[in-house]
Amino acid sequence: MAHQGITPRSSWSDVEAMLGADALEALERPLSDASSLPNACYTDEAWQKLEFERLFARNWFVAGFVQDIPDPGDALPVTTAGMPLLILRDHDGDVRVFHNVCRHRGAVLVDKPCSGLKLLTCPYHAWAYGLDGNLRTRPHFHGGGHHDVTGKDGDGPGLVPVRTEVWHHWIFINIDGKAPPLADYLAPALEKITGYDLTASRYAGTVHFDIATNWKFAMENYIEPYHVFAAHPRLHAFVPMAEREPSKIDRHVMWNRYLFKQAQAGRGEGLPHFPDLSDQTAHQGLWFILPVPFGFEVYPDHVASFHVTPIAPGRCHERIDIYLIGEAATSPDWAQQREAVLDMWHDLNSEDVGLIESLQKGRTSPAYDGGRLSPYWDEAPLHLSRMIIEGMR
Ligand code: FES
Ligand SMILES: [Fe+2]
Structure with missing residues (x-):
């Protein structure tokens, strides 16, 4: 399944405005005259949000560890860069990462570490997804007793996949999907x-x-x-x-x-x-x-x-x-x-x-x-x- 990049809404001018021209200039001075980042970069919620959107989401970072999902059917929810993600190992043994949010009303799909999973079933209205992220069933979707079964071909609204590469023990992800390899x-x-x-x-x-x-x-x-x-x-x-x-x-x-x-x-x-x-x-x-x-x-x-x-x-x-x-x-x-x-x-x-x-x-x-x-x-x-x-x- 191809990843779907999520592009940040903020812009560089938002970063510049919070940082201030003086701080940018101080960072660029020769080492003997330079200063490190200003206090707001360590204390301010709005700055952290910008970091999540512009630094974390547009670059590679480690979202998890292969040893935390050793067996097929293992899944682990993580909150990283301020967003809920789901790391799992599918039945082929491959590591996959999805946004951990149901495509119906947006409930968090998996809220604790799980093993032996065959399907990912939302706790709210029981929409069920395969470990490949494809939507499989929507119980009572067309009225009582009238279920929707979408099969394996991914034609329903599936989980949103995150671009993922595993290097040795470490699961790297790139949220916007645009970073170099x-x-x-x-x-x-x-x-x-x-x-x-x-x-x-x-x-x-x-x-x-x-x-x-x-x-x-x-x-x-x-x-x-x-x-x-x-x-x-x-x-x-x-x-x-x-x-x-x-x-x-x-x-x-x-x-x-x-x-x-x-x-x-x-x-x-x-x-x-x-x-x-x-x-x-x-x-x-x-x-x-x-x-x-x-x-x-x-x-x-x-x-x-x-x-x-x-x-x-x-x-x-x-x-x-x-x-x-x-x-x-x-x-x-x-x-x-x-x-x-x-x-x-x-x-x-x-x-x-x-x-x-x-x-x-x-x-x-x-x-x-x-x-x-x-x-x-x-x-x-x-x-x-x-x-x-x-x-x-
Ligand atoms: S929010 Fe997940 S099935 Fe409704
Ligand atoms: Fe130290």
């Missing part, structure tokens, strides 16, 4: 991970965080290593500041890496590695961030994805999903080492939570104007802000 969007990252066979990675677990902060603070924090010495003692002991570099920029992707000498629990110790790593990739952490919130890290023994869902201007949900190599992901023999990786990520990210919540509080101060930045460390977070605005243009 996903491979083009991911290319700056893909070119740097050719030494890792990601098909060897298997889902091992997730850590979740509800955070009272704007989604952009989670992303900015993720891509700047400047705070490591102050916030993350264990990570700093693993790789000290003197051996760290500022994050780099390749087109719309921000990325970084470090080399470590000695593996430790949760970071490369005692777990199987990706096959055929070089000496360098066996002692390297590498991470990427995309402007529509998704990041991932590759280590010799695991992949961690970093996903942020905006809930409100001052609230987001983060999940970090861990993928290990082969048997290590699920076998009881590896339970202890697996826990060590999940604990490491839980502990590391917990060290950031209070800090990024503090950034959100700081943005209620009229004295804060977007700040002054470190010319050494802050280019990538500034670039992220620029890419967000570029993505809304």
Whole structure:
């Protein structure tokens, strides 16, 4: 079934009007004079709506995870970019995404995770759709006992499909249907991970965080290593500041890496590695961030994805999903080492939570104007802000 793009109603002039000419100009100055985005971009509902319509809906972003719908007939409702969507696995095993709204009166079709589904039946008047989105039956549609049966050919009003591409464990969607192919969007990252066979990675677990902060603070924090010495003692002991570099920029992707000498629990110790790593990739952490919130890290023994869902201007949900190599992901023999990786990520990210919540509080101060930045460390977070605005243009 072809996707049907949904085009936003807002325009670039709406964005410009909220942002203001001064803020746009401050964003474009050389790093030593530039400021990050103004407070309204972190606190204002109207701004968030513009982000959903112009940034999220017109670019690729991760709406879900294949491990959350492992079997045919599994379906998961999600609210993302402010809209209800339904992610499911059909009976051919393919992942599909639909707008989770009935074509009759607009009830939300599926409101909790389901498995073993053969049909999607609306709770309101029981219109039933196939897992391909086609309308199948409308009970009593022509009066009591006079049902409408439309069959499989999709001639009735079916569910509205969303353009979807799956890359490894991650379900990417493009709401307006007009973004370039996903491979083009991911290319700056893909070119740097050719030494890792990601098909060897298997889902091992997730850590979740509800955070009272704007989604952009989670992303900015993720891509700047400047705070490591102050916030993350264990990570700093693993790789000290003197051996760290500022994050780099390749087109719309921000990325970084470090080399470590000695593996430790949760970071490369005692777990199987990706096959055929070089000496360098066996002692390297590498991470990427995309402007529509998704990041991932590759280590010799695991992949961690970093996903942020905006809930409100001052609230987001983060999940970090861990993928290990082969048997290590699920076998009881590896339970202890697996826990060590999940604990490491839980502990590391917990060290950031209070800090990024503090950034959100700081943005209620009229004295804060977007700040002054470190010319050494802050280019990538500034670039992220620029890419967000570029993505809304
Ligand atoms: S709203 Fe779904 S069947 Fe009426
Ligand atoms: Fe951090």
